[in-house]
Amino acid sequence: MRKKELKLIVTFHTTADAMAMEKACKERGVPGRLIPVPRVISAGCGLSWCAETAEKENIKAMMQSVGIQEEDMHECMV
Amino acid sequence: MNLSDSKVKLGIAGAVCGIVAAVLAVMGNPGNMAICIACFIRDTAGALGMHQAAVVQYARPEIIGIVLGAFIISVVTKEYRSTAGSSPMIRFVLGMMIMIGSLLFLGCPLRMVIRMSAGDLNAYVALVGFVLGIATGIAALKRGFSLGRSHETNKMNGAVLPVLMIGILVLALMGSALLISSESGPGSMHAPLIIALIGGLVFGAFAQKSRMCFAGSIRDIILMKNFDLFVVIAGLFVVMLVYNIATGNFAFSFTGKPVAHAQHLWNILGMYIVGFAATLAGGCPLRQLVLAGQGSSDAAVTVAGLFVGAALCHNLKLASAAAAPATAEAEAVIGGPSIQGKIAAVICIVVLFVIAFGGNKRSTK
Numbered sequence: 426m427r428k429k430e431l432k433l434i435v436t437f438h439t440t441a442d443a444m445a446m447e448k449a450c451k452e453r454g455v456p457g458r459l460i461p462v463p464r465v466i467s468a469g470c471g472l473s474w475c476a477e478t479a480e481k482e483n484i485k486a487m488m489q490s491v492g493i494q495e496e497d498m499h500e501c502m503v
Numbered sequence: 504m505n506l507s508d509s510k511v512k513l514g515i516a517g518a519v520c521g522i523v524a525a526v527l528a529v530m531g532n533p534g535n536m537a538i539c540i541a542c543f544i545r546d547t548a549g550a551l552g553m554h555q556a557a558v559v560q561y562a563r564p565e566i567i568g569i570v571l572g573a574f575i576i577s578v579v580t581k582e583y584r585s586t587a588g589s590s591p592m593i594r595f596v597l598g599m600m601i602m603i604g605s606l607l608f609l610g611c612p613l614r615m616v617i618r619m620s621a622g623d624l625n626a627y628v629a630l631v632g633f634v635l636g637i638a639t640g641i642a643a644l645k646r647g648f649s650l651g652r653s654h655e656t657n658k659m660n661g662a663v664l665p666v667l668m669i670g671i672l673v674l675a676l677m678g679s680a681l682l683i684s685s686e687s688g689p690g691s692m693h694a695p696l697i698i699a700l701i702g703g704l705v706f707g708a709f710a711q712k713s714r715m716c717f718a719g720s721i722r723d724i725i726l727m728k729n730f731d732l733f734v735v736i737a738g739l740f741v742v743m744l745v746y747n748i749a750t751g752n753f754a755f756s757f758t759g760k761p762v763a764h765a766q767h768l769w770n771i772l773g774m775y776i777v778g779f780a781a782t783l784a785g786g787c788p789l790r791q792l793v794l795a796g797q798g799s800s801d802a803a804v805t806v807a808g809l810f811v812g813a814a815l816c817h818n819l820k821l822a823s824a825a826a827a828p829a830t831a832e833a834e835a836v837i838g839g840p841s842i843q844g845k846i847a848a849v850i851c852i853v854v855l856f857v858i859a860f861g862g863n864k865r866s867t868k
């Protein structure tokens with residue numbers, strides 16, 4: 426089984442925001458991927474963006490520049 | 504216990520729901536129906552007099568149990584959040600269309616899987632439509648489709664549907680004559696009230712903890728190649744498959760299956776509507792009940808749409824007829840949708856495209 430690692434998890438208010446995040450990250454070469462929101466964070470069936478914790482500030486700045494608002498940012502084992 | 508930190512646990516959660524379905528089938532629920540959300544909401548709508556189809560009227564404790572099971576577990580585990588405000592009337596219409604599509608096929612996605620586990624080939628045909636519908640919904644999501652975000656509301660707001668369910672439960676436990684009960688047909692076939700209620704509570708609790716969602720499972724595979732939710736469904740399917748094989752109920756066939764028809768195009772289109780609408784609404788009928796239980800008024804409005812959709816289906820004769828073999832008294836029935844049902848299906852698909860691609864876009868403010 427794959428070993429769990431500490432990751433940055435960005436959750437969103439809507440699925441559309443998560444999809445916009447994926448598109449924006451791909452266009453700008455920001456590493457990460459869409460995953461279902463980890464169960465420890467929320468009971469919603471939404472999507473979240475999973476990235477390295479070191480990318481936090483970079484991702485925050487990018488989200489601000491393209492107008493994507495996060496619901497929250499977490500660091501958890503994924 | 505965290506039910507989603509491994510695929511094995513998710514599979515077990517699905518298997519528990521499968522066991523509940525098998526027990527309910529043994530205890531008297533209709534053939535290959537066991538615990539169908541669309542059928543049971545339709546029956547409950549009938550019990551409340553919202554439609555007068557005499558063979559499908561019964562206040563199903565399973566529906567009450569699923570909502571209350573999700574409500575109780577979410578309160579206990581502090582996941583209850585009263586939220587609302589994400590395009591409620593569009594969700595209401597999506598709920599209506601999910602029901603119209605379900606009753607065109609004769610079952611929600613949960614019953615589709617249960618029918619598949621009994622070898623009903625019509626359900627496999629319908630699965631094609633369901634996947635295509637979800638794929639269309641994903642295409643809309645990728646183009647920025649959004650119903651807008653929900654907001655926290657007064658805690659009492661999210662508890663309205665669970666309280667309404669308790670109201671129906673009280674009437675049922677009193678044996679009130681206010682609730683109509685079918686004397687023949689699927690509505691007359693049911694497990695004892697307390698067993699059905701406990702089954703619903705367990706199903707609702709496990710569905711909440713595992714996030715079981717039939718539309719979501721396929722959405723996650725297409726969108727993220729993630730199989731977590733699919734494993735839950737697989738657990739349920741395997742248990743029902745074993746149950747059907749053990750009881751001699753399993754046989755691959757298009758005909759001779761209970762409450763089913765073999766009109767392939769309409770089976771596909773029925774579940775296409777369900778998959779498309781459920782993806783736009785963020786969950787299948789089961790998931791809507793569970794989300795409503797854990798405080799989402801948006802999901803509760805979708806459930807209200809399911810109830811009204813069920814009433815319309817029977818009042819306007821949109822629901823399909825089940826195929827039936829010839830008897831001494833009656834000729835064989837091919838089954839399938841009425842002309843009204845076919846027209847409704849086309850209207851639903853057009854409306855879904857308008858909702859999905861007609862301007863419900865994500866706001867960048």
